[in-house]
Amino acid sequence: MIRRRKPLLDPATLPEDLGVDWSRWSDGRAYRLKKKKHFPNVEPGHARRACEAAARRMGKVARTTRDKMMPDKLIWVQFADFEIPEGQPCLRCGSRRIWRLHADFARCPSCHAQMILAQKGLDDVDEDGPAPKQKFAARLRALSNVHLERTGDTGESELYNGYAEQDDGTRVVVLAEFTLDDDEELTTENMFERITHAKVLPAHLFEGMVDVEALVARPASDWDLVL
């Protein structure tokens, strides 16, 4: 007997929160939620948006991502009290002492607020400033052996770092930024459509800061995008 997959539900036929009580996962811990168990049989991107909208109604914020291994079935959600740019004092009590829990999450030891740290986009830190995406796409296309790993997001875009090689075999460090898209994972097919910034720097500039040899030695499965 052939078991057919049930077709996905149309979210327009469901309430805005998809009928899910998202507050169950709002205590600030990270939760992995499964389609058909924790949320209905919809595209996981709809579940992510429903979760983020539910957080806003609760006066909170939520960061959500698809699971890397099972992007069609699993999402990760983590709630916080607010989102602030990295390096800013606590929005609630002004404390400058903030405990970073992991890359995007922090906690204020004075008032116990939980916060999401929005990272700076490359436009904010690159003196070259913004440019047409074709320029950045061309910059990446000119490289070979490109290995990129997702390092965070700004709330609007995803940040990737890694290494590559130029025509003459010189190793370079690559920083790249792509538009965030709830419905579609970043892939080698869509990355040139979604690129918003790319910076390519000679690896020798990072001597003592980044161990490029160690990056090159990592297995391909450690990387999110390999070109």
Ligand SMILES: [Zn+2]
């Ligand atoms: Zn505080």
